[in-house]
Amino acid sequence: MQMLKTDQEWMLLALKTAKENSSTAEFEEIGATGAVEEIGALKKAKDIPVGAVIVHNGQLICASGNRKEILNDVTAHAEIVALREAAAISGTWRCQKGTTIYTTLEPCPMCAEAILQARVAKVVFGAYDPLSGALGSAFNLYGQKRIYPVPEVVGGILESECSNLLKEFFAQNRSD
Numbered sequence: 001m002q003m004l005k006t007d008q009e010w011m012l013l014a015l016k017t018a019k020e021n022s023s024t025a026e027f028e029e030i031g032a033t034g035a036v037e038e039i040g041a042l043k044k045a046k047d048i049p050v051g052a053v054i055v056h057n058g059q060l061i062c063a064s065g066n067r068k069e070i071l072n073d074v075t076a077h078a079e080i081v082a083l084r085e086a087a088a089i090s091g092t093w094r095c096q097k098g099t100t101i102y103t104t105l106e107p108c109p110m111c112a113e114a115i116l117q118a119r120v121a122k123v124v125f126g127a128y129d130p131l132s133g134a135l136g137s138a139f140n141l142y143g144q145k146r147i148y149p150v151p152e153v154v155g156g157i158l159e160s161e162c163s164n165l166l167k168e169f170f171a172q173n174r175s176d
């Protein structure tokens with residue numbers, strides 16, 4: 001029988017995804033196939049390290065980091081990119097029953113709504129976001145009566161690891 005991973009283990013994978021997304025190595029990898037100007041643009045683009053992982057029945061469906069800068073797309077938050085990838089894999093935007101999304105940062109209103117619309121059953125997040133968090137910190141998007149089932153929410157899994165990654169990122173990029 002397959003051992004199911006714990007919330008902490010899935011969150012570790014989301015954290016790893018977040019870290020890789022903002023790594024120079026990845027920019028170089030993308031740049032290897034691109035033009036010189038593109039490499040320059042990619043190196044300048046530093047995405048805030050947030051990672052999201054979508055899981056169904058203990059199986060990984062997909063994982064993505066925040067791609068806003070790399071894709072020059074304001075909607076390319078980690079959760080949205082992961083939902084798009086899951087839809088491409090399964091051929092439908094509607095997630096299967098019992099799907100969970102793990103994200104290193106409390107979803108913003110855009111992502112929280114997309115998660116609900118995609119029929120995700122459970123949201124597990126790491127760091128709380130007092131400025132934009134839509135699952136209770138700044139707003140509570142799931143607090144009102146909705147026509148769709150409201151996902152179950154678990155916050156604060158590996159909270160310090162997830163928030164330290166963001167703090168380190170902002171500290172580094174302020175000193176650049």
Ligand SMILES: [Zn+2]
Nearest residue numbers: 077107108111
């Ligand atoms: Zn978002």
